[in-house]
Amino acid sequence: MEIELKTVEENKVASISHVGPVEEMSELISELTRWVIEKGLQITQPPFVAYYTSPMEVSPEKMEYEVGIPFKGSTDGDVKVKIKIMPKHKTISTIFKGPYSEIGPIYAEMMQHTMKRKYEIIGAPREVYLNNPCDVPENELLTEVIFPVIDLGNCENPENVNIAENPEITIEEDSYTISPIGYAKRNGMNAFLEINNKYVHGLKELDNFSHVMVLWLADKIENTGYPNILQMYPPYALDKLTGVFATRAEYRPNPIAVTTCKILDVNEEKGTITVANLDAIDGTPIIDLKPYMPSFDRVKEPKIPKWLSFLWPEWVH
Structure with missing residues (x-):
């Protein structure tokens, strides 16, 4: 598994916050995609989900996460859809190929990588969905797993x-x-x-x-x-x-x-x-x-x- 240190540029994002099972995520992504298109906005990157809780810590119905779609254009949010800014920041990331249900071990490997390289995680992990499960079989799904980090190994300089x-x-x-x-x-x-x-x-x-x-x-x-x-x-x-x-x-x-x-x-x-x-x-x-x-x-x-x-x-x- 190849893990890269990258810099993410600032993006404007439309988002929906949600508490519930992760199986409800696909419906939320579809709803948010329709909202962005109806507003006449240009989608600039694939959809992603930021995870604020872990299935290791809470029951499925208490999972808290936020679906986001980066876009270009000008619009206001509403009661459900919020307009936020993803700031420029550093991340480590890797690409996972396979079913979403098998992605768990990747998180453990990413955590081990952060400790080994002396990175500090500075925000919620997120997954970027690079292709659509309606278009490819499960074993061809591509998911980018991202951790926002800073480099503690250089903190004394x-x-x-x-x-x-x-x-x-x-x-x-x-x-x-x-x-x-x-x-x-x-x-x-x-x-x-x-x-x-x-x-x-x-x-x-x-x-x-x-x-x-x-x-x-x-x-x-x-x-x-x-x-x-x-x-x-x-x-x-x-x-x-x-x-x-x-x-x-x-x-x-x-x-x-x-x-x-x-x-x-x-x-x-x-x-x-x-x-x-x-x-x-x-x-x-x-x-x-x-x-x-x-x-x-x-x-x-x-x-x-x-x-x-x-x-x-x-x-x-």
Whole structure:
């Protein structure tokens, strides 16, 4: 299997979000194709589906995904069809030939590739359907599997960051000491937090929450000059000039990151928390944990730029 690192250019996309079995996808693609044609728009690329949940984590009826068709032209969306922007970003991708039902192992191989090459996945995986199941037999179907990524292997080299401005900033004399409470650990595709013995008692009752906010230190880039960067083209939108405080990129005045993770298991005796959706690499220092509380941490009508709308879903379950 050949896996390529590529740059995807910005595209305008018509999309339909859906929760339900993946077998309903083909009907949604047909519906969206008719909508685009009726609007007099030019379809520029094959249809794709971005998957926001995994069949390994949820039941078929709770699968959350979004069907998209890139196009040229001008139009507004409606109640069901939304117009979004797929930003310029880097991906790894491979072509799978065969029935859709046999594509699962490709994802495992792609995950292994990301860990081996030190890539970080920065958005939802997607499948591009390069031919039509009505036109070819199952064993001739072609599907491009795509993971949006950044290259963590080059994170210590400032020249690999697309910097727009790098003004001289005088570092203040005041300083503070932060002591890790534990470290992120990875075992294949599984992630967990290993808490230091002296902090283990702080885990009491955490297992009664569904999610935890993990504050971690991006220590691999702590001393590389990134504190001076105020504007950049973030890795998930390579053509968007963004102030550091309007991006989630790790290149910050203080290299502190936060990820809200689903709690899968809490073992107070061993001092471990098994989590999903953790984007910290193996060995990353954990500096604090806070339980996710909807009344404080969720807003009713959030707004994000259109060019972020395909990399992450509105809600993560």
